[in-house]
Amino acid sequence: MTSEFKFKRWVALTCFALLSLNVLVSFFLIRNPQLAKSNGIMHRYKLYMLPGPFFKEENIRSVSIFQVQFRDADKGWGNWIFPDKISFHEYQHNYGRYDKLKQSDFERHLARALAVRVVKDSVINYQNFEEFKEVNHYLRDQYAPANTDSVHLLFTVKWVKLAGKQTHIDTLFNISYKQD
Amino acid sequence: MPESKRISIRSLTFHTNKTDVKYINFYIDWITERLTSTFRGEAAVNVFCKAIQGFLLVKMLFSWSVSFMVLQYHPQRPNRYFIEDLFFWPSQLAYNHFIYFFWFCSAIILAAIIIKRNYLSAILVFWIALNLNRINFLANNGSDLVLIMLLFFTIPLSSFPRVANNKLFILQKALHNTALGACQVQIGLIYLLSGLDKITTRPWQTGEAFKLVSKLDFMVNARLADFFPDNYLEGFIVSWLIMLFEILFVFLVWWKETRWVMLAAGVIFHLFIWVMLSLPDFGLIMIISYIPFLAKEPRQDIVGDASVD
Numbered sequence: 001m002t003s004e005f006k007f008k009r010w011v012a013l014t015c016f017a018l019l020s021l022n023v024l025v026s027f028f029l030i031r032n033p034q035l036a037k038s039n040g041i042m043h044r045y046k047l048y049m050l051p052g053p054f055f056k057e058e059n060i061r062s063v064s065i066f067q068v069q070f071r072d073a074d075k076g077w078g079n080w081i082f083p084d085k086i087s088f089h090e091y092q093h094n095y096g097r098y099d100k101l102k103q104s105d106f107e108r109h110l111a112r113a114l115a116v117r118v119v120k121d122s123v124i125n126y127q128n129f130e131e132f133k134e135v136n137h138y139l140r141d142q143y144a145p146a147n148t149d150s151v152h153l154l155f156t157v158k159w160v161k162l163a164g165k166q167t168h169i170d171t172l173f174n175i176s177y178k179q180d
Numbered sequence: 181m182p183e184s185k186r187i188s189i190r191s192l193t194f195h196t197n198k199t200d201v202k203y204i205n206f207y208i209d210w211i212t213e214r215l216t217s218t219f220r221g222e223a224a225v226n227v228f229c230k231a232i233q234g235f236l237l238v239k240m241l242f243s244w245s246v247s248f249m250v251l252q253y254h255p256q257r258p259n260r261y262f263i264e265d266l267f268f269w270p271s272q273l274a275y276n277h278f279i280y281f282f283w284f285c286s287a288i289i290l291a292a293i294i295i296k297r298n299y300l301s302a303i304l305v306f307w308i309a310l311n312l313n314r315i316n317f318l319a320n321n322g323s324d325l326v327l328i329m330l331l332f333f334t335i336p337l338s339s340f341p342r343v344a345n346n347k348l349f350i351l352q353k354a355l356h357n358t359a360l361g362a363c364q365v366q367i368g369l370i371y372l373l374s375g376l377d378k379i380t381t382r383p384w385q386t387g388e389a390f391k392l393v394s395k396l397d398f399m400v401n402a403r404l405a406d407f408f409p410d411n412y413l414e415g416f417i418v419s420w421l422i423m424l425f426e427i428l429f430v431f432l433v434w435w436k437e438t439r440w441v442m443l444a445a446g447v448i449f450h451l452f453i454w455v456m457l458s459l460p461d462f463g464l465i466m467i468i469s470y471i472p473f474l475a476k477e478p479r480q481d482i483v484g485d486a487s488v489d
Binding site: 092105 | 195202208211212214215216239242243245246250277304316318319320321322326329330347350352354355357361366372373374375376377378381382383384389395396397398401402412431436452458460461462
């Protein structure tokens, strides 16, 4: 056996071992998904090397609804608007506007980040939350009419239950505040 | 035991006879040949690398206004470590000079697509993708994670410039072929993960998942909502077909006879997701991820003695 052939074998077996290890770790994570939550390295490995699962039950069973109402200083409260749906409908009317689809995702995640923070830390002092400042800043620039003096934010999650086909709604935040 | 060899690895002890040793040697030779004899599937790999980089460029061009928006309204949190500052400085540049960042990234990705694929351009594009992912984090979805994974594999797949040193050249081929295999395996495992998750949950078992998905008004294409499976039988059949596809993909994609069926089913499945669920990026990246499966096998005899008698 020549030294080159030995080297070839050594390299091939090392690569094969790495590939097998990768498969084993992936199977292990498929069987024990909670491991990715408790370990930082596994979390990153799972996130980037084994993304998914997609269309999980909790994701298809719930629909989050973010709605906003602006109060005009003279005319009073306006109608509810649904920022992420406005962008999404623009995409639906023109499939070339991929940016609108991504904007819709961004708006939904911005509101969801605030909802997560409120659920975690309660709604008291919400005005100090970075997540709230971001939502407020965004809405003021993108949607608020010129003469707005107050804003009303409502974030609900609609859960569809399978057995009796009934739906129940959780309100994660319902806040009104004076616009700066 | 005159016909046997005794192998001890610490506490693990087992016996093999000459036939087993021949088998083991045969498989080691086979693996060695597969991984080190040549750069496998060069043409498919080239198309794949360019397609992945092209996907990143198109995605970036189409969503630059949202990237700008994210930077404006969702400032990045400070890094914890110096190494992160170093690694993510382009995203910091974006925060202060978005236009420079945008042109810098576009130029590098475009150059990587035009010139012959090589390690440097693959590393740069991967680095840019990580920085873009950091910027757009709140607007990202599963396609971005798959994209990063595939871009990571394009680095060893680049395999240019070819090295002159014989041993390094062997290593270069091995890394290329391992990355090609890893890329294929990982796509299969992503499906397996989703399939096994679905098969253990009631909505997918009963087929009611389609009714639930059709209610996701932030992603369902309103114009085509009527095409969703309507009754329980339709939902049940389609649901099980999807689960079977996702679970069996990783097992059946390796044989020529079943590969085309799996890939064709996958393309239809992802076109459905693209159109019906408004996920063009996810649909497209998964279709692109099939390119490595089109790699042609080089016509070479397997090294080693296959006979064991």
